[in-house]
Amino acid sequence: MILRRPFFWIILLIAAGFTYAPLHGNNVSLREDLxxxxxxxxxxxxxxxxxxxxxxxxxxxxxxxxxxxxxGLYLTTVRAWNLVLSALVAGVVVSVCAFMFxxxxxxxxxxxxxxxxIGILQAVQAFVSNFxxxxxxxxxxxxFNSYQSLGGARRALWITYFLIVAxxxxxxxxxxxxxxxxxxxxxxxxxxxxDAAVVLGVNATLYxxxxxxxxxxxxxxxxxxxxxxxxMIDPSIAFEYMLSLEGIVMLMLGGQGSVIxxxxxxxxxEKLRSYLLTSPxxxxxxxxxxGGLLLIVxxxxxxxxxxxxxxxxxxxxxxxx
Amino acid sequence: MSGVLASMIDxxxxxxxxxxxxxxxxxxxxxxxxxxxxHGAMIALGMFCMYLLFAATGINAYLLLLPTIGFGxxxxxxxxxxxxxxxxxxxxxxxxxxxxxxxMMIIGIGTAVWSTSPYNVNFVLTGITIGAYTxxxxxxxxxxxxxxIALAMQFFLYRTRTGKAIRAVADNREAAExxxxxxxxxxxxxxxxxxxxxxxxGALVATLFPFTIxxxxxxxxxxFVVTILAGLGKPFGALVAGVLLGLLEGVVTxxxxxSWIPLIExxxxxxVLVAFPQGIFGKRATT
Numbered sequence: 335m336i337l338r339r340p341f342f343w344i345i346l347l348i349a350a351g352f353t354y355a356p357l358h359g360n361n362v363s364l365r366e367d368l369x370x371x372x373x374x375x376x377x378x379x380x381x382x383x384x385x386x387x388x389x390x391x392x393x394x395x396x397x398x399x400x401x402x403x404x405x406g407l408y409l410t411t412v413r414a415w416n417l418v419l420s421a422l423v424a425g426v427v428v429s430v431c432a433f434m435f436x437x438x439x440x441x442x443x444x445x446x447x448x449x450x451x452i453g454i455l456q457a458v459q460a461f462v463s464n465f466x467x468x469x470x471x472x473x474x475x476x477x478f479n480s481y482q483s484l485g486g487a488r489r490a491l492w493i494t495y496f497l498i499v500a501x502x503x504x505x506x507x508x509x510x511x512x513x514x515x516x517x518x519x520x521x522x523x524x525x526x527x528x529d530a531a532v533v534l535g536v537n538a539t540l541y542x543x544x545x546x547x548x549x550x551x552x553x554x555x556x557x558x559x560x561x562x563x564x565x566m567i568d569p570s571i572a573f574e575y576m577l578s579l580e581g582i583v584m585l586m587l588g589g590q591g592s593v594i595x596x597x598x599x600x601x602x603x604e605k606l607r608s609y610l611l612t613s614p615x616x617x618x619x620x621x622x623x624x625g626g627l628l629l630i631v632x633x634x635x636x637x638x639x640x641x642x643x644x645x646x647x648x649x650x651x652x653x654x655x
Numbered sequence: 656m657s658g659v660l661a662s663m664i665d666x667x668x669x670x671x672x673x674x675x676x677x678x679x680x681x682x683x684x685x686x687x688x689x690x691x692x693x694h695g696a697m698i699a700l701g702m703f704c705m706y707l708l709f710a711a712t713g714i715n716a717y718l719l720l721l722p723t724i725g726f727g728x729x730x731x732x733x734x735x736x737x738x739x740x741x742x743x744x745x746x747x748x749x750x751x752x753x754x755x756x757x758x759m760m761i762i763g764i765g766t767a768v769w770s771t772s773p774y775n776v777n778f779v780l781t782g783i784t785i786g787a788y789t790x791x792x793x794x795x796x797x798x799x800x801x802x803x804i805a806l807a808m809q810f811f812l813y814r815t816r817t818g819k820a821i822r823a824v825a826d827n828r829e830a831a832e833x834x835x836x837x838x839x840x841x842x843x844x845x846x847x848x849x850x851x852x853x854x855x856x857g858a859l860v861a862t863l864f865p866f867t868i869x870x871x872x873x874x875x876x877x878x879f880v881v882t883i884l885a886g887l888g889k890p891f892g893a894l895v896a897g898v899l900l901g902l903l904e905g906v907v908t909x910x911x912x913x914s915w916i917p918l919i920e921x922x923x924x925x926x927v928l929v930a931f932p933q934g935i936f937g938k939r940a941t942t
Binding site for chain 2 (some may be wrong): 385389393438439441445448449450452454456457459461463464478540575579582584588619620621622623624625626628632654
């Protein structure tokens, strides 16, 4: 049972902290910081389902976030749907696309799949930049009326924030549930040795397509919420290649394969990034530093920070997953 | 109709350059089973190498290919010892991520130095005019250079001792080691040559189109498509497949907007991977 796992309650505590901290004293700047961290955690956690659990690199993970943002903004603005409903529909639409596509593309093994994900990013971006209903390369703007239905802009931003925190908690819970399920065991088997897993009766193509579509759902919902909050979207911010790359750095830094590792990496990297971007000397080199960090982790500590902590305190594995 | 024909010929000329780029990717992939994700960044470095050399000397840009090759070999050796040597033989995930990290660093430094604004190499050769259409001299010279380098590569791989050693290592690393071939040396040479090919193709592209530090990504995608089309470890096949891709682009560009091209290439990539996993010219199974 998931309720018996101590880590489940830790996740709820983290979410409660995220909810309470900015409310206390109506601290809007803290809220803006936390929202970026929450997005980082959502992206890193869901990427972890692919890289950490299944051993498949997805270089184009940001496609889900961007597409979710587009579908969400289209529904709230053009169709004037309610925010929660449009975010959910965006999640479902993107995940169904990912599943259909996954069934075709995930016949590809290992590296070929990784190459395909680089192509997906460029292809989807090319498609959206040419797609008339979504405003081609100029993108879409939110009509101000959409905020009215949530009780004005100020309240709408708070509501969006709480929804994003909920999605963050849900991302971690989904990771935890999958990690402790038979399905998760199948994924680990694919990661360790795909041929052996297939011989032992794991339907690898189906498993991979399912996890690919699961890893698409929550980022798409988060994208719909985040771009609703920002009020506008265009292809270059929706499919920001950098963010896709940084997601990988976050995950590897924290520790792939671990739920808290993804969250920790997301938090630390986001902090580091906001420090680098505001520093006058280092702001131009933040990509270099991120790349260097990734290289060091890959070469010297493939388990990331959490892998290192596990080695120091082996019993920590039982509580912190 | 003749407009389409002219566009096709132009596509074939540019396609030879794509083929050269893909050859570098295919060589590294085939020999050490590492997918080199620094490929795009190296193409971009080649572009800037050509730009700086041309700005400094002002001589015929195609003579500057020789120093570019030397530059590529040096960078290749550096990157091999920095990021690749330690992950050869480990899981594919690790080599993908480590080359990818180097890619981020190069792009990061490049963006800081040159920003992302466009540059171009202001060197023009007189073209050939047939009827109403002119084929620019640069396109012809770039295609000829690409073919010459590809032929030299073919000669090197099949006729020289080092080339044979590279092929032996690609076939079976343990057996090659037992025959007294130093695999580490061979791997580093092969990697350096792969990078030099990427840089050279970047330098050729720089003489054709304006470019930014991020342009490499576009040619990286094309290189993947071409490598998959050709099948691994077929350097000359890569050239032919590159020409095919260029031909395809030449056929479609008169009819649709250029911004759709990545989508078409990607569709081609998926279809070929699913339908011909060994490549169109490939025979042996690849894993």
